[in-house]
Amino acid sequence: MPSPPAPARPTTPRPAGARPASRRRGPGWVPREHGAWAMLVVPVLVGAILTTPTWRNALLLVTWLVAYLAFHATGLWLRASRRPRYLPPVRAYGVTLVVLGAVLLGSAPGLVRWAPAYGVLLTTSLVCSRRRADRSWLNDAVTVGAAVLMSVVSAGLGRDGTPSATTLTGTWVPPGADDAAAWAVAAVLAGYFLGTVPYVKTLLRSRGSRVVLAVSVGWHAALVLAACAVLVSRLADDRSGGTGAAVALVVVAACLLARAVLVPRVRPWPSPKAIGFGEIAATLAVTAATLTTPTLLP
Incomplete structure (x- = not known):
């Protein structure tokens, strides 16, 4: 007599859109x-x-x-x-x-x-x-x-x-003036992106830490002072060129300082998505101000 067929194994339905296990990408492909x-x-x-x-x-x-x-x-x-x-x-x-x-x-x-x-x-x-x-x-x-x-x-x-x-x-x-302009642009970008390090930590991995918050606020306060120093130097110069760029740097730096002070105090804590959108807006503002930086050079 032929042996009876083996009972079918129960299967767990795969969620819609999910990839089969054999097609899933391993780690490290997408940061x-x-x-x-x-x-x-x-x-x-x-x-x-x-x-x-x-x-x-x-x-x-x-x-x-x-x-x-x-x-x-x-x-x-x-x-x-x-x-x-x-x-x-x-x-x-x-x-x-x-x-x-x-x-x-x-x-x-x-x-x-x-x-x-x-x-x-x-x-x-x-x-x-x-x-x-x-x-x-x-x-x-x-x-x-x-x-x-x-x-x-x-x-x-x-x-x-x-x-x-x-x-x-x-x-x-x-060469020449463009050499200084390139390094000036790099300095402005460095000030902003280095400031994002403690700022983001205050919202995610180190939120609630007074030390990290103090570092973030202190760094952004220093950026405001540096931007104000640039503005004063331009106003003291007889030439009017670059004053608008200096004002833009002061405004952007002041906004970044306000963000560093106020956003970590928001409750409930901002979601990663909200933090990401905020970073996009800040980066666009900093980029626009950075492109005017060469006009500050003598």
Whole structure:
């Protein structure tokens, strides 16, 4: 006699839109730090606008974003004690970065002069990741520094930037006044993005901490004082140029200080989505003020 059919196994219905387990992507492919994208993109765009964008600026932006994806995947792999399941995105993004980087350096070999600076920043951050200190103040400062420095790198690739982009002996930042303008822009962006580090901590991981709140408020108060000093110096100058830009910096800095003081006191606590929208608005305001910064230079 034929054996009776085996009873069917009960199946659990899969929620609509859910991927089968075999198709789910492993960890490390998509970063969860959504706020990092503005910090990555804005300096490159501002630097490009400063000296008129070229196709090299677009290539730099794509390469920089892939570098961030590779960096994020590598950091996650290190924190996971180098488990094999975390390795695929490291390989994929790493290979893509090598290809894009080779094309970029082939078009502008002078960029290799930035290698020592970014080598130190990258090594420091990866060591922090290896020690599971990726949320430390040091690592936050290092990542902000790497992102902000991109404004000067990008400015050097603009149409009015490096005149000898195909030689290692060529200048690697915009010449003359544009050189100072690129660093002035980087300084303004650094002031803002470094301030977001303690500010965001007061709303998420360190909310309720009086020490972190004091650091956040103190930093933003210092930005207001610096902006006021710039305004006073412009008013004391016989020339009227740049006064409007100085006023814009004071207004933006004052708004950021008010945000640092008031938002952490809101109850209930702002949601991550609300914090993200607030960061977008603040970044747009800072970017607009930053683009006027070159008019402050003598």
